[in-house]
Amino acid sequence: MNFSTKQYFKKAEEGNYAIGQFNCSSADQVKAVILVAQKLNAPVIVGTSEGESKFMGLRQAVKLVESYQEETGLPIILNADHTYKDAKDIQNLDKIKALLDAGYNSIHFDGSVLPYQENVKWTSEVVKMCKEKNPDISVEGELGFLPGASKVSKEKLEFKEEYFTDPEKALEFVKVTGVDRLAVSVGNSHGISADEPKLDFDRIAKINEKVRDYAVLVLHGGSGIPDEDIKKAILLGIRKINVNTELRAAFTIALKDYFIKNPEETTPYKYLQASIDAMQKVVENKIIVFGSGGKAGSSF
Ligand SMILES: [Zn+2]
Numbered sequence: 001m002n003f004s005t006k007q008y009f010k011k012a013e014e015g016n017y018a019i020g021q022f023n024c025s026s027a028d029q030v031k032a033v034i035l036v037a038q039k040l041n042a043p044v045i046v047g048t049s050e051g052e053s054k055f056m057g058l059r060q061a062v063k064l065v066e067s068y069q070e071e072t073g074l075p076i077i078l079n080a081d082h083t084y085k086d087a088k089d090i091q092n093l094d095k096i097k098a099l100l101d102a103g104y105n106s107i108h109f110d111g112s113v114l115p116y117q118e119n120v121k122w123t124s125e126v127v128k129m130c131k132e133k134n135p136d137i138s139v140e141g142e143l144g145f146l147p148g149a150s151k152v153s154k155e156k157l158e159f160k161e162e163y164f165t166d167p168e169k170a171l172e173f174v175k176v177t178g179v180d181r182l183a184v185s186v187g188n189s190h191g192i193s194a195d196e197p198k199l200d201f202d203r204i205a206k207i208n209e210k211v212r213d214y215a216v217l218v219l220h221g222g223s224g225i226p227d228e229d230i231k232k233a234i235l236l237g238i239r240k241i242n243v244n245t246e247l248r249a250a251f252t253i254a255l256k257d258y259f260i261k262n263p264e265e266t267t268p269y270k271y272l273q274a275s276i277d278a279m280q281k282v283v284e285n286k287i288i289v290f291g292s293g294g295k296a297g298s299s300f
Contacts, residue, residue, distance in 0.1 A: 017291035058102035144185025208237030254278035
């Protein structure tokens with residue numbers, strides 16, 4: 001790796017911008033993300049959920065991202081998104097071990113469904129395990145509950161006060177666990193729902209004020225939040241934004257359209273190109289809104 005992950009987020013903090021995490025299921029999607037990162041000279045994070053990394057292969061995802069890193073010189077992080085989301089089979093942390101062995105340079109451990117003390121306990125364990133392997137592996141913890149799943153839904157979501165991240169608890173959480181990044185619940189949700197998410201800006205500011213000396217803030221559910229709200233959240237301290245559903249939708253809709261127009265086509269590199277192009281447009285717009293274009297300079 002030709003850069004430090006600590007430096008990566010420190011730069012974002014100093015420059016008041018956010019770095020996009022773009023989730024990918026396949027090599028075609030990784031290609032779309034990297035092409036835009038190259039075009040805009042932007043630092044990017046490739047995200048893989050448990051399902052996505054299972055489909056791609058852990059080692060294959062690592063080697064693919066590394067090959068792009070070598071070729072482009074861009075600082076690219078590969079983050080394992082929502083590891084242990086359902087908190088099942090957590091006991092021996094074998095999924096974390098597998099990710100570290102494969103060479104992931106960033107891990108998001110999601111203990112948000114656990115009771116607070118359990119979340120603290122397991123997140124601390126994960127941080128310890130990662131830092132023992134390599135102190136520069138970036139670890140993200142999560143506090144608060146995010147409704148929804150990474151898909152386009154016609155239903156409205158319900159938000160309860162207890163879902164939201166408490167600023168005081170957030171400070172305690174980052175201090176005790178030692179995470180580099182904290183994913184927060186501030187009115188955001190996964191996927192795109194029928195109602196527009198309403199971010200609690202006051203809460204973002206309060207959490208950031210508390211935790212900024214210890215960790216950077218992460219906003220999940222970057223799909224479906226209006227650009228102006230995203231910009232405001234960045235000004236208040238959000239440094240990493242996860243985007244998944246909008247990419248999935250763009251990729252899939254383009255593929256469907258292609259086959260409506262070209263039902264006889266059987267050459268994958270022809271029909272996949274439309275999807276890659278569509279996904280690139282989304283990634284490009286996001287990077288512009290996040291303000292991370294032009295930030296992949298040699299200073300890493
Ligand atoms: Zn998420």
